[in-house]
Each structure stands twice: as structure tokens, then as C-alpha cells.
Amino acid sequence: MILQQAQEGDPEAKAKIVEMYKPLLIKHAIVEGVFDEDLYQELNRVLLYCIKKFRFIG
Numbered sequence: 622m623i624l625q626q627a628q629e630g631d632p633e634a635k636a637k638i639v640e641m642y643k644p645l646l647i648k649h650a651i652v653e654g655v656f657d658e659d660l661y662q663e664l665n666r667v668l669l670y671c672i673k674k675f676r677f678i679g
Contacts (some may be wrong), residue, residue, distance in 0.1 A: 627672050635669065642668055 626677075627636035646668065650661035 624672065624675065625677075628675065635672065638672060639665060639668060 625632050627638055633671055646664045650657050
């Protein structure tokens with residue numbers, strides 16, 4: 622599973638997840654019609670943090 626690979630530190634898996642969510646990150650980095658690069662980078666950082674902290678239940 623790609624999420625598990627990303628949690629184990631696989632840079633390609635992390636890049637794939639970031640790429641999957643890129644449109645959503647861009648959408649939320651647009652403030653009042655203007656793209657905010659700093660916000661976009663912060664959203665990427667938070668996404669990578671969430672990948673790291675995600676726990677599988679089952």
C-alpha cells in the first residue's frame with residue numbers, strides 16, 4: 622500500500638501521494654483569487670506530517 626510505503630520513508634511513495642492531492646492543495650492555497658505559495662508549502666508540510674502520523678486500525 623502506498624501510504625504504508627510513504628510512512629516507511631519511501632520518497633517515491635510520498636511524491637505520489639503529494640501529486641495525488643496537488644489539485645486540492647492548490648485549491649486551498651488560493652486566497653481571494655490569488656495563489657499563496659507559502660500557504661501551498663505549508664499545506665504540503667501538513668500533508669506529509671499527516672502521512673507520518675496516520676495509524677492503521679484493523
